[in-house]
Amino acid sequence: xxxxxxxxxxxxxSFILAFNSYGTTSQDIxxxxxxxxxxxxxxEANMKGTWWEKTAILLPEKPNxxxxxxxxxxxxAGNDIMAVNPIPEDFDKVNPHFLPGYIRPVNGLSDPQxxxxxxxxxxxxxxxxxxxxxxxxxLYVSIFAKNQDMPPSINAPALARQIFQNGExxxxxxxHLDNINATQLALDPQLNSALGIDGSYKLLYTLKQKASRxxxxxxxxxxxxxxxxxxxxxxxPQHQGNQQGVQIHQDIHEIDGVPQVGIVLEExxxxxxxxxxxxxxxxxxxxxxxxxxxxGLGATLIFAILFWIYWRRFHVVRLLxxxxxxxxxxxxxxxxSRLFNYCQQDxxxxxxxxxxxxxxxxxxxx
Amino acid sequence: xDERYGQHSISFRRICDHAGALRxxxxxxxxxxxxxxxKKIPPVMLAVYFPNIREPFGLVQHNFWLMNHIQADExxxxxxKDPVNPQWLLILVIDVRTDNACFMxxxxxxxxxxxxYLNSAIRKAKIPLRESLLVQATATIMKHATSxxxxxxxxxxxxKHTQGLLPDLPAQTNKAEQ
Numbered sequence: 001x002x003x004x005x006x007x008x009x010x011x012x013x014s015f016i017l018a019f020n021s022y023g024t025t026s027q028d029i030x031x032x033x034x035x036x037x038x039x040x041x042x043x044e045a046n047m048k049g050t051w052w053e054k055t056a057i058l059l060p061e062k063p064n065x066x067x068x069x070x071x072x073x074x075x076x077a078g079n080d081i082m083a084v085n086p087i088p089e090d091f092d093k094v095n096p097h098f099l100p101g102y103i104r105p106v107n108g109l110s111d112p113q114x115x116x117x118x119x120x121x122x123x124x125x126x127x128x129x130x131x132x133x134x135x136x137x138x139l140y141v142s143i144f145a146k147n148q149d150m151p152p153s154i155n156a157p158a159l160a161r162q163i164f165q166n167g168e169x170x171x172x173x174x175x176h177l178d179n180i181n182a183t184q185l186a187l188d189p190q191l192n193s194a195l196g197i198d199g200s201y202k203l204l205y206t207l208k209q210k211a212s213r214x215x216x217x218x219x220x221x222x223x224x225x226x227x228x229x230x231x232x233x234x235x236x237p238q239h240q241g242n243q244q245g246v247q248i249h250q251d252i253h254e255i256d257g258v259p260q261v262g263i264v265l266e267e268x269x270x271x272x273x274x275x276x277x278x279x280x281x282x283x284x285x286x287x288x289x290x291x292x293x294x295x296g297l298g299a300t301l302i303f304a305i306l307f308w309i310y311w312r313r314f315h316v317v318r319l320l321x322x323x324x325x326x327x328x329x330x331x332x333x334x335x336x337s338r339l340f341n342y343c344q345q346d347x348x349x350x351x352x353x354x355x356x357x358x359x360x361x362x363x364x365x366x
Numbered sequence: 367x368d369e370r371y372g373q374h375s376i377s378f379r380r381i382c383d384h385a386g387a388l389r390x391x392x393x394x395x396x397x398x399x400x401x402x403x404x405k406k407i408p409p410v411m412l413a414v415y416f417p418n419i420r421e422p423f424g425l426v427q428h429n430f431w432l433m434n435h436i437q438a439d440e441x442x443x444x445x446x447k448d449p450v451n452p453q454w455l456l457i458l459v460i461d462v463r464t465d466n467a468c469f470m471x472x473x474x475x476x477x478x479x480x481x482x483y484l485n486s487a488i489r490k491a492k493i494p495l496r497e498s499l500l501v502q503a504t505a506t507i508m509k510h511a512t513s514x515x516x517x518x519x520x521x522x523x524x525x526k527h528t529q530g531l532l533p534d535l536p537a538q539t540n541k542a543e544q
Binding site: 318323332336341 | 405406407408409410425426429430433434436452453454455464465466467468469470471472473474475476477478479481482483484485488489491492495496515516519520522523526530531532533
């Protein structure tokens with residue numbers, strides 16, 4: 001009975017009412033009964049859950065303590081139980097059922113209250129992954145309703161202590177949908193010390209200011225994440241990574257009256273090349289670390305050069321004697337090399353100047 | 367050749383400038399260079415000879431005659447630790463009239479030098495020779511020749527037993543030989 005559609009039941013009930021109200025005595029048997037109505041008021045009352053009050057005659061009396069009872073859990077199609085009854089319009093407080101969900105982010109996003117739809121969630125997860133890939137920074141986002149109060153156990157610093165991993169550069173954003181001014185920011189200790197208190201406040205102010213250009217909460221979140229990643233990368237050189245930065249362009253164009261926003265990647269300006277002196281100055285710590293091998297290498301080179309100079313200048317080769325091969329009656333020697341004419345032109349050397357002049361100290365006798 | 371050039375001995379020194387190609391200061395300078403180079407390849411004696419012969423195509427015979435009529439003494443080769451022995455002479459002959467140059471050497475250098483091995487040293491100084499920069503050219507030639515002799519000597523001394531080389535005698539015995 002409970003699975004039957006409510007509208008069908010209401011129709012049947014209206015039939016019964018109409019039939020009962022007219023009665024068999026006041027009408028002829030062949031007369032047609034009026035068709036039951038289902039107007040906008042009925043529709044609205046049904047959505048609000050107040051239609052049954054109009055038709056209270058069909059229902060048993062409501063017990064007096066019904067309002068004190070907690071609503072029965074609604075069993076969903078897959079036998080999952082939803083802890084909260086149809087979602088009320090305003091959240092004043094975070095239901096304790098959702099608190100554990102905030103310390104278990106899924107791909108960096110904590111939205112246990114399902115305030116974002118699937119597409120918005122996917123966009124934010126993609127942005128978090130992109131920042132991680134480009135800059136190596138881990139970003140986390142926690143989503144709350146507009147004016148929702150949160151207990152101290154899940155404020156930004158408390159969540160950050162439980163979520164952040166050791167050795168990672170991490171940042172957490174607490175976002176209240178449609179209330180960008182209530183955004184909270186938590187940074188890991190390394191970032192905190194790098195930026196300082198003033199830097200952190202300045203960063204949060206910048207994020208809020210840039211996000212407030214957008215009306216759509218999803219765009220505000222994406223803009224905040226992109227600016228957060230870029231700002232951190234600029235402050236910490238080890239995260240500057242690739243030249244590509246992530247910027248969101250408000251390339252808004254309307255399709256059938258619905259504004260569409262696209263995310264575009266744009267390249268940052270290239271860094272200036274550093275001179276060798278600057279590189280050496282930056283690497284001076286490493287040079288200091290390898291000072292002994294460098295000194296050894298230099299000493300080896302100097303020693304090799306000095307040894308070569310010594311060898312060329314001072315090395316003596318003592319020739320050994322042999323039995324002379326005396327020939328042709330010559331007592332001293334009989335070996336000569338071929339005559340070499342050093343003035344033969346072979347086309348490779350310039351013309352000789354000396355050949356055209358008579359040497360002063362050589363005179364041909366008459 | 368004795369009939370042509372005579373049978374007398376020629377007093378020889380490190381720089382023999384019969385052609386008058388060098389000035390006095392050039393001879394002194396060149397003498398110092400040769401003295402320094404000699405110390406690298408003892409007991410070789412380095413010398414330079416500028417002949418003054420007028421007949422054409424006679425340089426080779428003249429050199430042969432000269433080599434075997436040399437009278438070398440310590441006055442012509444000062445500042446030597448080893449005794450003076452003409453068989454250890456390495457002479458650079460430069461004929462400034464016919465623009466020819468060659469090397470000649472004594473019997474003791476025969477195991478180390480063959481053919482035109484040292485002519486590459488003359489080729490290295492071709493330009494200064496042509497420009498009559500004789501001191502510069504001679505210094506360059508003898509420097510390269512010294513390094514070539516040293517290189518050849520190092521190779522031969524490694525296998526001295528197969529090359530017919532004899533161990534070096536003490537200095538007194540060398541003088542007795544002389």
